[in-house]
Amino acid sequence: MQQKLRLYNTLSREKVVFEPINPPFVGMYVCGPTVYNNVHLGNVRTFTSFDILFRYLKHLGYKVRYVRNITDVGHLVNDADDGEDKIGKIAKLENLEPMEIVQRYTTDFHDVMARINNLPPSIEPTATGHLLEQISMIKELLVKGMAYEVNGSVYFSIRKYNDKYTYGELSGRNIDELLGGSRDLDGQDEKQESIDFALWKKATGGHIMRWDSPWSVGFPGWHLECSVMSHKYLGKTFDIHGGGLDLKFPHHECEIAQGTAAHGEHPVKYWLHANMLTVNGQKMSKSLGNSILPDQLFTGNHELLDQSYSPMTLRFAMLQAHYRSTMDISNDALKAAAKAYRKLMNGLRIAKSLEYDESATVDKNDKAISQINSIVDSIYRGLNDDLNTAVAIAGLFNMQKKLNSIHLGQLQPEALDKDTFDRMISTFATISHDVLGLVEEKPQNLENAIDIVLEDYKAAKQAKDYEKVDVIRAKLKEMGLSVKDMKDRIEWAYEE
RNA sequence: GGUCGCGUGGCCGAGCGGCUAGGCAGAGCUCUGCAAAAGCUCGUACAGCGGUUCGAAUCCGCUCGCGACCUCCA
CATH class of the missing domain: 1.10.10 (Arc Repressor Mutant, subunit A)
Incomplete structure (x- = not known):
């Protein structure tokens, strides 16, 4: 395409031209779910946003390795380093093996991703599958003097790190404030600074998920897995790291610190963050209890929903908003999306049915030709402008008017030159189907x-x-x- | 309190100095056995108040509302 893809890099707070480190290869890492319960619509939005990026990069000809992890250990329930493991907690409540919990919700997650037509990532590693690598990274950080051991637990020292590098760049934190504002944690805290975070935690009595390590029988810290797995599969520096906006701090900040401390280089070139889905103007969140689950949406079985909405309706609704804007979920918005989605699918069916007769002699319609070409350009301009799917969809609807007028015989296909005709059909089909991932939902009954x-x-x-x-x-x-x-x-x- | 973001027509939602966003809903017309679809046309929106500019929804300032992060979350 004429123009280049520009992406908003959270690190520099501006849109920049995307230039991979080793073209045509692109390495992309996205923080996946912690599988201790069902994914909700907000989670789905993030993964859908990065699915579009994955699809578009491939469409542009890049060879993308997309890594999205499954967090199956290490994510604690409350206080950063002093709570119960989320999965272990549910396992205890339900009297199940932690891995049964992990399996159940991983399956659910995959099922939802498939229904919403998100492509599977190239690699989907798990935290428990990379304990050796995590332990060796902790050793490395200890050797470099960036971490310290206390009573069988190992913590990352923000102060030491900040002496050499800068902590807080991504989220715009003021390190002095963070270090100065240390609160008393009942004197039971082993950390030197309250913002230090755990790399390894010694397991206490009730903790059922535990592994052997040089320091204690325990478990890894949450932030570590992403550093380890992205490093293993994408290298010490890679192109894109994505995730929900709520992971920007502290999770991604800690990832930067670990990676930089261990390997001497900032691990990521482009940091991308997807914004939150809101319900009545408030962030959809597990802790706020205002989550709507995909299955509730698909069945309509939720007090806030007055009907069911299909997976593609949800996908379409999400794509009508920009990924960096908050998006409010509501019956009105979903109903409008359901209709618009079906309209677009009708356009797709028409596009596939149109044919061009090269032997026909028809006067060319220069106005239509230039309109169609400028619509095609507008679609790519939108996608190249930080993945503006809303603009791309607007372009598709404009193009659909042309498709309809050909379909109804108001415009002869041959009034367009063959290139324009082909460009129109292929753009419509490719963008809606391959890039946006919108597929027909045939009637089930x-x-x-x-x-x-x-x-x-x-x-x-x-x-x-x-x-x-x-x-x-x-x-x-x-x-x-x-x-x-x-x-x-x-x-x-x-x-x- | 600190950091950051947002407020666009009846609704959702793009745009980010001049050029038709788009969708849904609504009105009119064409077409039509009825209906639907489709096509054409219409409403002239940018929280408020100042300022910069030939020109501002778009830049700056203030005010009012809303939200996110700041020890859980995509």
């Missing part, structure tokens, strides 16, 4: 359609129109269905 056909069959039979009867039976047979004339009724069954 096939049985109703069959029943309608069988009504016809019955009527033809009564009219002794056996020619028609045979045709219907043959057509249904082609679909793998057989009609059964019972004594008092007509049934259908799968052709055996």
Whole structure:
């Protein structure tokens, strides 16, 4: 394309031209879910935003390695380094193995991702699968003097780190304030500074998820896994790191510190953050208890919803907003999205059906040609401008007007030059389908359609129109269905 | 309190110095057995008050509202 992709880099707080470190390869890491309960709509929005990025980068011809982890240990319930493990807690409550909890919610997560048509990442590593690597990174940080051990636990020293590097760049924190404002944590805190964070925690009595290490039988800190896994699969510096805005601090800040401390270089070139989904203007969040689960949306089974909304309706609604804006979820917005989505799918069906007759001689319509080309450009301009899917969709609707007018014979395909015609069709199909990931949701209730056909069959039979009867039976047979004339009724069954 | 962001027509939501955003809803027309779809047309929006500018929704200042992060969350 003419212009280049520009992305908003949280680190520099501006849109910058995307230039991979080693083109055509792109390394992209996105913080995945902690699998201690179901993902909610807000989580889905983040993963969908990065799915678009993944898809678009591929569309532009890059070879993308997309790594998205599953956090299955180390994420504590409350205080940064002094709570229960989220997964361990649920496991205890339900009297299950922690890995049963992990399995259950990982499966749910994958199921939701598939329904919403998010592509699977290239690699989906788990924290527990990388304990050796985590332990060796802790050793490295200890050797470099950036971490200290206390009673079998190891902490990262922000003060030591900040002596050599700068802590807080990503989130704009003032390190002195953070260091100065240390609060008393009941004197039970082992940390030198309250903002230091755990790399390894010694397991206390009730902690069921535990592993051996040089320091104690314990478990790794939450921030460590992402550093370790991104390093392992993408190298010490890689192109893109994404996640929800709420992970910017402290999680991503800690990742930067660990990576830089261990490898001497800032690990990430472009930091991208997706904004929050809100409910009645408030962030959707597990802790606020205002979550809506994907399944509740798909079934309509939630007090805030007055009907069900399909996976593609949700996807479309999300793409109508920019990923860096907050987006409010509401019945009105979803209903509008449901209609608009179906409209676009009608456009897609029309686009696929149009044909160009090269032998036809028709006067060229220069105005239409230039309009169509400028619409195509506007779509790419939108996507290149920090993934502005809203602008891209607006372009698709503008293009759909042209498709419709051809479909209705108001504009001859041959009034366009062949290149423009092809460009129009391929852009419409490729952007909506491949890049935005919008696919047709065919009606599920096939049985109703069959029943309608069988009504016809019955009527033809009564009219002794056996020619028609045979045709219907043959057509249904082609679909793998057989009609059964019972004594008092007509049934259908799968052709055996 | 600190840091950051937002307030756009009935609703959702782009735009970020001059050029039609788009969708949903609504009105009119064309088409039409009825209907739907589709096409065309319409409403002239940018929280308020100042300022900069030939020109501001877009830049600056203030005011009012809302939100995020600051020991959990995508």
